[in-house]
Amino acid sequence: MIYLDYAASTPVDPAVIESMAVAMAAPGNYANPSSTHSEGRYSNELIARAAGQLAELVGTSPDRLIWTSGATESDNLAILGAATYREDRGRHLVSMRTEHKAVTDPFATLAQRGFEVTWLDPDPDGRLGLDKLQSALRDDTQLVSVMHVNNETGIVQDIAGIGELCRERGVLYHVDAAQSCGKLPIDLDALPVDLMSMTAHKFYGPKGIGALYIADRKGVHVDPMLFGGGQQRRLRPGTLPTQQIVGLGETAAIATQRMAQDLEHLRTLRDRFWAGIQDLPGLIVNGSLEHGFPGILNVSAAGVEGESLLLALEPLCVATGSACNSKSQEPSYVLRALGLSDELAQAAIRFSFGRPTTEAEVDTAIALYRGAVTRLRQLAPAA
Ligand SMILES: *Cc1c(COP(=O)(O)O)cnc(C)c1O
Numbered sequence: 364m365i366y367l368d369y370a371a372s373t374p375v376d377p378a379v380i381e382s383m384a385v386a387m388a389a390p391g392n393y394a395n396p397s398s399t400h401s402e403g404r405y406s407n408e409l410i411a412r413a414a415g416q417l418a419e420l421v422g423t424s425p426d427r428l429i430w431t432s433g434a435t436e437s438d439n440l441a442i443l444g445a446a447t448y449r450e451d452r453g454r455h456l457v458s459m460r461t462e463h464k465a466v467t468d469p470f471a472t473l474a475q476r477g478f479e480v481t482w483l484d485p486d487p488d489g490r491l492g493l494d495k496l497q498s499a500l501r502d503d504t505q506l507v508s509v510m511h512v513n514n515e516t517g518i519v520q521d522i523a524g525i526g527e528l529c530r531e532r533g534v535l536y537h538v539d540a541a542q543s544c545g546k547l548p549i550d551l552d553a554l555p556v557d558l559m560s561m562t563a564h565k566f567y568g569p570k571g572i573g574a575l576y577i578a579d580r581k582g583v584h585v586d587p588m589l590f591g592g593g594q595q596r597r598l599r600p601g602t603l604p605t606q607q608i609v610g611l612g613e614t615a616a617i618a619t620q621r622m623a624q625d626l627e628h629l630r631t632l633r634d635r636f637w638a639g640i641q642d643l644p645g646l647i648v649n650g651s652l653e654h655g656f657p658g659i660l661n662v663s664a665a666g667v668e669g670e671s672l673l674l675a676l677e678p679l680c681v682a683t684g685s686a687c688n689s690k691s692q693e694p695s696y697v698l699r700a701l702g703l704s705d706e707l708a709q710a711a712i713r714f715s716f717g718r719p720t721t722e723a724e725v726d727t728a729i730a731l732y733r734g735a736v737t738r739l740r741q742l743a744p745a746a
Pocket residue numbers: 370432433434435436463465510512513514539541542562563564565571573
């Protein structure tokens with residue numbers, strides 16, 4: 364088995380597992396962080412340390428971060444929370460067709476509740492043209508949500524440029540950074556970003572923990588989605604999961620150390636893989652090598668059916684379209700929005716590389732992909 368599905372989830376770094384085990388069982392660490400006794404205070408200190416580690420990774424201060432269960436919850440809290448908080452100022456919202464379901468579904472829910480949502484299409488290279496955004500913004504626009512790195516194609520959006528346009532117009536800007544947090548440099552205090560979603564399990568941390576960044580700026584606020592014990596300034600109550608948070612903090616600390624070297628490694632692997640397959644006829648890169656995060660390469664082979672290709676690639680763990688859509692036979696809506704035909708969208712394979720990926724694994728993947736595409740084309744010659 365060769366795992367090339369790091370955009371879906373990643374193995375947890377052993378140092379992170381160790382930090383979590385200690386946080387769950389060591390004397391004192393397991394106390395409820397809301398408790399005022401010394402053990403509770405200690406557990407709370409572990410959480411404060413983790414907040415510092417995550418804040419350092421993304422260039423902000425710890426008090427700007429709200430712990431959540433992951434990027435799905437952060438996206439929901441940001442979008443539903445900001446839209447309802449600002450509802451009386453206007454009910455127009457803007458996002459893209461290529462966003463993750465955790466963003467498109469909250470917007471669809473808001474549309475049912477009487478908000479108006481403008482869905483922007485990407486340019487052919489997958490990026491959002493700033494002129495397109497400019498003309499979509501209105502006086503009653505309250506919120507724009509455009510992700511940093513796309514989970515299916517790896518396309519990197521110009522979040523600084525998008526955020527600047529939003530600031531000029533007094534519109535809040537939310538970024539889903541599930542695929543970029545810990546992998547690309549992010550300096551929140553310097554970026555015109557108001558809300559940002561993060562999740563640990565996409566960068567070698569545990570599942571079930573993430574964060575939402577809320578900028579310290581007038582008018583930036585979210586209404587809570589949960590109600591209870593009043594933790595986290597009532598924005599997201601519930602007993603804080605100390606071990607999950609400690610795990611995310613450790614994950615962030617490692618990422619801060621390793622980011623440059625990780626990026627270099629991914630670039631080497633992605634370029635090696637592409638060099639090994641690019642001479643096959645009829646290959647299409649879905650997205651852009653130039654504007655793409657190097658951990659993801661999404662390719663379609665004309666005339667090859669996706670499900671058969673996936674079977675033929677058996678020892679490789681890869682994704683067709685996005686993992687979230689792969690159980691359905693529907694072609695990926697993200698690839699369709701990029702202008703691909705149903706056939707090409709269905710033939711798409713997402714290869715995603717990670718910290719543990721070796722050049723030998725990439726070479727095996729090259730050989731398997733070449734063999735599979737060639738064989739399937741011989742079986743079913745293009746009409
Ligand atoms: C994985 C992912 C999510 C969902 O994150 P969870 O932490 O699994 O809820 C949201 N957006 C993007 C872009 C993702 O890649």
